[in-house]
Amino acid sequence: MRLLLKGGRVIDPANNVDAVLDVLIEDGRIAAVGSVRHDEDMRANADANADADTDTGVCLGAGTHAASITTADCRGKLVCPGFIDLHAHLREPGYEYKEDISSGSHAAAAGGFTTICCMPNTDPVIDNGAVAGFVRRRAQEVGLVNVLPIGAITKKQAGDELAEMGELVAAGCIAVSDDGKSVLRSDVMRHALEYSRLFGIPVLSHCEDASLSAGQMHEGYYSTVYGLKGIPAEAEEIMVARDLILARLTGGRLHICHISTKGALEAVKRAKASGLAVTCEATPHHLALTDEVVGSYDTDTKVNPPLRSEEHVAALREALTSGLIDCIATDHAPHHFESKDCEYGLASFGISGIETAVAVIMDTLVGPGLLDIARMVELFTTGPAGVIVEGKASRQAQEASISSSKATPGPCAIQTPGRAVPYLGTLTCGAPADVTVIDPDLVRTVDARKFYSRGKNTPFKGMELKGWPCMTIVGGRIVAKDGRVAR
Amino acid sequence: MGISAQSTQFDRRKDLLGLKDVSNEEIELILNTALPMKDIVRREIKKVPTLRGKGMITVFYENSTRTRTSFELAGKYLSADTSNLAVSTSSVQKGETLRDTIKTLEMMGPDILVMRHSMTGAPHYVAKNTSMRVINAGDGTNEHPTQALLDMFSIRERKGRIDNLKVAILGDILHSRVARSNIYGLAKFGCEIRVAGPPTLMPPGLDRLGVKTCFNLEDAIRGVDVINVLRIQRERQQTGLFPSLDEYSELYMLRPEHLSLAADDAIVLHPGPMNRGIEISSDIADGDAALINEQVTNGVAVRMALLFLMMGGRKDEIAA
Numbered sequence: 001m002r003l004l005l006k007g008g009r010v011i012d013p014a015n016n017v018d019a020v021l022d023v024l025i026e027d028g029r030i031a032a033v034g035s036v037r038h039d040e041d042m043r044a045n046a047d048a049n050a051d052a053d054t055d056t057g058v059c060l061g062a063g064t065h066a067a068s069i070t071t072a073d074c075r076g077k078l079v080c081p082g083f084i085d086l087h088a089h090l091r092e093p094g095y096e097y098k099e100d101i102s103s104g105s106h107a108a109a110a111g112g113f114t115t116i117c118c119m120p121n122t123d124p125v126i127d128n129g130a131v132a133g134f135v136r137r138r139a140q141e142v143g144l145v146n147v148l149p150i151g152a153i154t155k156k157q158a159g160d161e162l163a164e165m166g167e168l169v170a171a172g173c174i175a176v177s178d179d180g181k182s183v184l185r186s187d188v189m190r191h192a193l194e195y196s197r198l199f200g201i202p203v204l205s206h207c208e209d210a211s212l213s214a215g216q217m218h219e220g221y222y223s224t225v226y227g228l229k230g231i232p233a234e235a236e237e238i239m240v241a242r243d244l245i246l247a248r249l250t251g252g253r254l255h256i257c258h259i260s261t262k263g264a265l266e267a268v269k270r271a272k273a274s275g276l277a278v279t280c281e282a283t284p285h286h287l288a289l290t291d292e293v294v295g296s297y298d299t300d301t302k303v304n305p306p307l308r309s310e311e312h313v314a315a316l317r318e319a320l321t322s323g324l325i326d327c328i329a330t331d332h333a334p335h336h337f338e339s340k341d342c343e344y345g346l347a348s349f350g351i352s353g354i355e356t357a358v359a360v361i362m363d364t365l366v367g368p369g370l371l372d373i374a375r376m377v378e379l380f381t382t383g384p385a386g387v388i389v390e391g392k393a394s395r396q397a398q399e400a401s402i403s404s405s406k407a408t409p410g411p412c413a414i415q416t417p418g419r420a421v422p423y424l425g426t427l428t429c430g431a432p433a434d435v436t437v438i439d440p441d442l443v444r445t446v447d448a449r450k451f452y453s454r455g456k457n458t459p460f461k462g463m464e465l466k467g468w469p470c471m472t473i474v475g476g477r478i479v480a481k482d483g484r485v486a487r
Numbered sequence: 488m489g490i491s492a493q494s495t496q497f498d499r500r501k502d503l504l505g506l507k508d509v510s511n512e513e514i515e516l517i518l519n520t521a522l523p524m525k526d527i528v529r530r531e532i533k534k535v536p537t538l539r540g541k542g543m544i545t546v547f548y549e550n551s552t553r554t555r556t557s558f559e560l561a562g563k564y565l566s567a568d569t570s571n572l573a574v575s576t577s578s579v580q581k582g583e584t585l586r587d588t589i590k591t592l593e594m595m596g597p598d599i600l601v602m603r604h605s606m607t608g609a610p611h612y613v614a615k616n617t618s619m620r621v622i623n624a625g626d627g628t629n630e631h632p633t634q635a636l637l638d639m640f641s642i643r644e645r646k647g648r649i650d651n652l653k654v655a656i657l658g659d660i661l662h663s664r665v666a667r668s669n670i671y672g673l674a675k676f677g678c679e680i681r682v683a684g685p686p687t688l689m690p691p692g693l694d695r696l697g698v699k700t701c702f703n704l705e706d707a708i709r710g711v712d713v714i715n716v717l718r719i720q721r722e723r724q725q726t727g728l729f730p731s732l733d734e735y736s737e738l739y740m741l742r743p744e745h746l747s748l749a750a751d752d753a754i755v756l757h758p759g760p761m762n763r764g765i766e767i768s769s770d771i772a773d774g775d776a777a778l779i780n781e782q783v784t785n786g787v788a789v790r791m792a793l794l795f796l797m798m799g800g801r802k803d804e805i806a807a
Contacts, residue, residue, distance in 0.1 A: 216607070219691060220691055220692055221691065221692030221695050222692075223690070223691070223692075224667075224690035224691055224692045224693060224696075225507070225667075225692070225696070226607065226608075226629065227607045227626070227627055227628045227629025227630060227664060227667055228607050228608070228627075228628070228629070229628070230690075230691070296611075297607070297608030297611040297612060299612075338584070341584075341586060342584060342585060342586070342612070343585060343604070343606040343608065343609045343612060344606060344607060344608040344609075344612070345606040345607065345608075345609075345627065346606065
C-alpha cells in the first residue's frame with residue numbers, strides 16, 4: 001500500500017524543508033520526500049503517474065513489485081508532519097456524556113491532529129497504570145489517532161500525595177499534570193518536579209492561585225462593564241512565578257499550560273534566558289479572542305484561564321512569533337450542552353476546540369500575516385514534540401548539523417533508526433507516516449452541530465474561517481478527508 | 488406629549504436588559520412617557536384601561552420587595568393582568584432549569600416578563616430563549632436599568648435637566664448594578680460622574696468610561712449637583728472587603744457637613760433600602776435635599792411608562 005502526496009508545499013521544520021515536493025508513504029512510514037521527477041527512488045512512480053495525478057488509485061502494472069499507489073493531488077496545499085495536540089480532554093472514563101475516546105479521536109482526526117495527549121481529570125483519575133492502560137487500549141480500538149495519556153501529578157488530583165509516576169510512565173504516560181487546578185502545596189509541586197527527573201518527563205502545570213480566581217471572566221475594563229466578577233491576570237502569574245522558582249530549585253522540566261497573560265510570558269522569558277528547562281503552550285482561543293466577546297453572555301466564551309484583554313492577546317501573539325511560546329495546544333474541553341445552556345455564572349468553563357484550532361490559527365493569524373506559516377507548523381509539530389521528548393529539540397539541531405555537513409544532504413538524509421518517539425512531529429524518512437494536509441484557501445463556516453466532538457461549546461460558531469485541514473494521515477492511513485472522518 | 492410620534496422607536500426593541508445599549512432618544516421617550524403616568528399614580532382612581540388584556544409576570548430569583556411591588560402596581564394601574572412567581576415556593580427549588588421555568592411561564596401566555604436574578608446575564612440568556620419581552624429588574628452585579636431610569640426621572644424632575652450635571656455615586660461600585668446603570672445612562676447625557684468608596688470596592692477600568700474614581704467622599708462630592716448613595720451590603724464586610732461597618736460609616740457615611748461641599752441645590756438619591764447610620768445619616772435621609780421617598784413614586788411611573796411602551800398601549804387612554 002502506497003500513498004503519494006503530490007505537489008504540495010511540504011513544510012517539515014525538523015528537517016529544514018519548505019518546498020514544493022512529493023511525499024511517498026509506504027507501509028505506514030514516510031518512504032521518501034522529494035521530487036518525483038528527479039528523485040532516484042521515485043522515478044518509476046513518476047513515470048507511472050505522469051498523467052494520473054488524481055485521487056484514484058493507480059496500478060503500477062503487472063511487474064514483479066505490483067502494488068497499488070494512491071495519489072493525492074496536494075497542489076496548493078500544505079503538507080506537514082502530523083499535528084500534535086499536547087492538551088486535550090477526552091473525558092473517558094467517567095464523563096462519557098461530555099466526550100469519549102472515540103468521539104474525541106474522531107474530532108481530533110477531523111481537526112487535523114494525528115497525535116493527542118489527554119489530560120487525567122477523568123473519573124477515575126488517570127493516577128495509576130490501569131486507567132492509563134485503559135485509555136491507550138480504547139484509543140487503539142478506536143484506531144484513528146495516536147492518544148498519549150498524561151498521568152496525574154497527585155493521587156486523585158487531590159494535591160497531597162504523588163501518584164505512582166513510574167507506573168504511569170510504564171503504562172505509556174508521557175507527562176504528568178493535575179490540569180484543571182494548580183498543585184497548591186509548594187512542597188508537593190517541588191517533589192513532583194524533583195521526582196519527574198527520574199523519568200525525564202515534563203510536569204505540565206495549570207497555573208492558578210485559586211484564592212484569587214473565583215470569577216467568571218478576565219478582570220479589567222470589560223468585567224466592570226459587563227458586571228461579571230473578574231479573574232485577575234495575577235491569579236495565573238503568581239503560580240507561574242512559583243512554579244518557575246520551583247523548577248529552578250529542582251531542575252525538573254516544567255511546562256506551563258495555556259499561558260494567557262503578559263506577565264506570565266515575561267516570567268517565562270526570564271526563566272528561559274537563565275537556562276531553565278521550561279516550555280509553555282498557548283491556546284487558539286486565547287490567541288484569537290479578547291474578553292470583549294463575553295458581552296454577549298454566551299457561555300461558550302467562558303473558559304479558564306479566561307479570555308484576556310487586548311494587551312495580553314497582543315503579548316501572546318508576539319511570543320508565538322518570537323519563539324517564547326513553544327507550541328499551540330487546544331485545551332479541548334468538551335461539555336454537555338446542559339452545562340452551557342444556563343446562566344453564565346453556573347456554566348462550566350471550557351471550549352471544545354480541537355476541530356477549529358487549525359482553522360482559527362490560519363484565519364486569525366496566518367491569513368492576515370501575523371504569523372509565518374512555517375512557524376505555525378512548528379508550533380503544531382516540533383514544538384509540542386519537543387515538550388514531550390526530552391532533549392528532542394537539541395537532538396534535532398544536532399542531527400540537522402550532521403546532515404548538512406554531508407555532500408548531498410537532501411530531505412531524506414536523516415534516517416535515524418530507533419524508537420518511534422524521536423520521529424514525532426517530523427516527516428523524516430522511516431518515521432511513521434503521520435501527516436496533516438492543510439488547504440490554506442478553503443473557506444468554511446464553523447457549524448458546531450456538525451462537530452464529531454460531543455462538545456458543541458465553541459465561541460467560534462457561525463464564524464467563517466479560511467484555511468482548514470483537508471487530510472489527516474495516521475500511520476499511512478487517511479483517517480480524515482475534507483473534514484470528514486474515514487469510516 | 489409627543490408619545491405617538493416617537494413610539495415606533497420602541498417597536499423595534501424586544502427587551503430592556505440594560506441602559507448600555509439604549510439610545511438617548513429611547514431614554515427621553517421613557518422619561519417623557521413617565522410624566523403622565525405619574526399623574527395617574529396621584530389620581531384618586533389609579534386605573535387606566537390601556538393595557539387591559541395584556542399579561543405581565545414578575546419572576547424574582549432574588550429577594551426584593553420594592554422593585555417587585557413597584558412593577559406589579561405599575562402593571563395593575565395600567566390594567567394589565569399581573570402575576571408573580573414566588574421563587575422560594577416554585578419548582579426552581581426542585582432543580583428545574585431556568586430555561587424550563589421560563590418556557591413554562593411563556594406557555595401561560597404573558598406578554599412581558601420582569602425578571603430579577605442574582606446572576607449577571609441571566610435576563611440576556613432568558614431573552615434569547617423566549618418570545619416574551621423581557622425587562623431586567625436587576626441582574627447580578629450588572630445592570631438595574633429601571634432604577635437608573637427612575638433616578639434620571641427624579642433628577643430631571645428636580646433639576647429640570649439631566650444634561651451635563653455633576654453626579655457623585657457613593658459606596659460599593661464594584662458590586663452595584665445601580666451604579667452601572669446610572670453610569671451608562673448619565674454618561675449618555677454628558678454628565679460628569681465621580682464615584683467614591685473603599686478601594687476594595689472600586690472596579691477597574693472606570694476611567695475608560697469617563698468616570699473619575701475617588702477614595703474619599705470629599706473629593707467626590709465637591710461641587711456636584713447630585714449625590715447617589717448606594718446601600719452597603721453586610722456580606723461585603725464578611726468577605727473581607729472592608730474591616731467593619733463601624734469603619735465604613737466612619738469613612739463613608741454621608742453627613743450634613745459633606746453636603747455643604749456640594750452645589751447649593753444638590754440633591755441626594757438612595758435606591759433603598761437604606762442603612763441609616765451606615766451609608767447615610769438620618770439628617771440627610773430626612774432632609775430637604777433627599778428625594779428618596781419621591782424616587783419610590785417615580786419608580787412606579789417610570790415602570791408604567793416602560794410597560795406601556797413595550798406592550799403597545801394606546802396613548803389616548805393615558806391622557807389625563
